[in-house]
Amino acid sequence: MSESILTVETDGPVATLTMNRPEKRNAMNDALLDALDAFFAAPPPGVRVAVLAGRGGHYCAGLDLSEHAERDAEATLLHSRGWHAALERVQLGGLPVVSAMAGAVIGGGLELATATHVRVADATARFQLPEGRRGIFVGGGASVRVGRILGPDRMTxxxxxxxxxxxxxxxxxxxxxxxVEEGAALAHAQELAHRIAGNAQLSNYIVIQALARIGDMSRGDGLFTESLATAIAQTSPDAREGLAAFLDKRAPRFR
Known part of the structure; x- marks a missing residue:
């Protein structure tokens, strides 16, 4: 993984990933997407939560259009599917991910942000989907992730x-x-990340895996899946420890 395009710093169980293309407002090119995908495919041992930020006052200004202009229809289709695979790994790879957002959160940057689980914006953050004004269409999952947050009417x-x-x-x-105030997003995101890292890992994993999928299910299937998730989580050693800690009025000591 190239240190020049994505830097990774660890602080105990929290890894902070910083997209490092400030001259492009951290616009996403293939190398940066590959670096993110590689991290979430094999996080460092001991890392329980990731924080995702951008260098130079911007989170991510979206797809690097200089690369997009060189693709034909087939290559664009495959590239879009590559985005889908990479952002599925961000969302469902098992690590809780906290975004620290400032400046541009545009197009593909918003697609990336909505694949993360907790989003902290500073006062400079700007959210935009300009694809319609550029003669193109979203290709990194916005029609699903952003559409489900905003609804199709607002997204249109x-x-x-x-x-x-x-x-x-x-x-x-x-x-x-x-x-949060300007310049404070990263510190707040890291604080939240350390709090999340203190949760039981199995509970975090089930929250990430179950809720997104239940949102795709019928009411009955969702309720049954909830019962399965409950049965797994609430019979684990960490659940017994969490209950004992509550009754003893102490902090839990999860595995």
Missing amino acids: EMMLTGRSYGAEEGLSLGLAHYV
């Missing part, structure tokens, strides 16, 4: 007009979960 308007939402608007729409 956003793509047709190229409208940009600020941090507080993004919070109200669900694109961000927290808004």
Whole structure:
């Protein structure tokens, strides 16, 4: 994995990944996508949570259009499917991922952010899907992930007009979960990451795996899957420890 395009720093159970293309506002090229995919395919031993940020005051300005212009229809189809595979690994690879968002969270950057589980925006964050204004269409999963957050009506308007939402608007729409002052997103994201790392790992894993899938199911299938997840989580050693710690009024000591 290239240290020049994606830096990884670990602090105990938390790894902070920083996209490092500041001259491009961290626009996503193939090398950066491959580096992210490689990390989530095989996280370092002991890492329980990842924080994802961008260098230079921007999270990610989306697809690097200089690469897009060189692809024909077949290559574009395969490239889109490559994005889908990589972002599935971010969302469902097993690690909770916290985004620290500033500046541009645009197009593919918003697709990446909505594949993460907790999103912290600073006051400079701007959310946009400008593809409709550029004669193209989303290809990294926005029609599913962003569409389910905003609803198809709002997403259609956003793509047709190229409208940009600020941090507080993004919070109200669900694109961000927290808004903090300018420059504070990374510290807050890391604080949340350490808190999440203190949870039982099995519980974190089931939350990540079950809820996204239940959202795709019928009501009956979802309720049955919830019961299965409950049976696994609540009969684990960590669940017994969590209950004992609550009754003893102490912090749990999970495996």
